[in-house]
Amino acid sequence: MGLSNRNAATSAFRRPKNSFIGNLAVSLASYIPLLQIGTLQLEHAHSIDVALLHAVARRDEQALASLYDRYRVILFGLLVRILNSREEAEDVLQEVFLQIWRRAADFDERRGRPFTWLVTLARSRAIDRLRFLASRQRVTDTAAREAPEEVSDAASDTLHSEQREIVQRALAELPEEQKLILLLAYFEGLTQSEISERLSTPLGTVKTRMRSGMIKLRELLGSQMKSLR
């Protein structure tokens, strides 16, 4: 969404009184879109996300609209991947932002990053919906099959593309059995026991591979973790 479009879209919402920080965050958010990358901008982006969540906690609709604009792509992509349905993903995305609206006061920047909080919230809702729909009929290797092959330099979204590449490269370096277990857990919401059953692999082996895969993933992401917001 272009700057003019964003301003036009957000101007339709009421601006609560006494919300200077929220307004400032919304204004900065307009000038530091998600696509920008670089240490300074990312630090600002992190601060802006924190300020926006605090403003949402004070019932600032415009702040929520800004968060929606900044996170709709990554969250919607995650939801579509988990639910394998655009319709379900849209439904859950609306639920996620309703939950953000209700629970923004629970966010504590000392205990976690806004990005992690938002993504965790969205993933949790999606996994709940997935279980509700009992749609775990997908084949075992769905997660692994759909993940790395989509890496492309032709991405229209620069930041998303770069961040996606960082993660995909890291995943590509993981041993296949570790990567599969991580993706089954993350995108299909399977527990270790369920993965063990799905892959006909001993539970102890699954636990070991999951932990090893996470340690390796963190090492590979290394200093680039901050760029993942």
Add this chain to the structure above:
Amino acid sequence: MAHQDYQEMLTAQALNALDADDARVLEAHVQGCAECRIELSSWEDTAAGLAFAALGTQPVEPTIQLRERTLQAIRAETLALGTFEGDGSRVSNVVDLDQRRPRSWTPALTWGAVAAAVVFAVLGASIFILWQQNLAARDELARLTQQVREANEQLARQRDALGMVATPGTRMTELAGTNEMPGAHAMLAFDQSGRALLMAKGLPPPPTGKAYQLWFIAGGRPLPGKVFTTDNSGAGMLTDQIPAEALKAAVFAITLEPKDGVPAPTGAIYLKS
């Protein structure tokens, strides 16, 4: 379980992949272990990074309408719950005039309204009918009560008359109709105390504003008695007290007078003894 055992569970917890029992045990530990809380937060950051693996080369976007739907849902919830603003003041639940929207009538609502209107109309008609019936019943009850009261009074008079006639010393005098009312006839019974009972027949009901009056004529001077009327059968009854000076009167007469009676006769004599 050793601290290291908990630490080794943190990666799975960051992926929400622990089985329920393990998750409960770890969560209880993390509540009281700052080191594990920090470590878990770090693993959660790593796990959250996997979200980027979901993005395709052409990122998918939700429909444009979803943004407005989401914000409308938030506004509706805010209005419904009367949530608090940042400064702690409660947001008014009063809807601005320009925010009002026409009620969207569904077929169910329409039929519900029609059914409610029909029930209301039937109920109203029933109440009106019952009210009318109640009024009629009250009138009938009043009429019957009046009839009973009159019958009782008549019965009491007849008992008095029988009692007086049966009393020793009671005298009976007959009054016959004059030329003014030749078909009329009356009997007057009176005892020694002067208590008198008059029973008349053949006297038509008096005209409006008129009544029959009894006279006691003593020494050629008429003394006024009470007035009375007759029913459609021409019958009438009167109890009276004969004045002491008229106890020895030999003549009794009945005239037609104004309904409240007069001290001296003005009308024609209809009956006389």
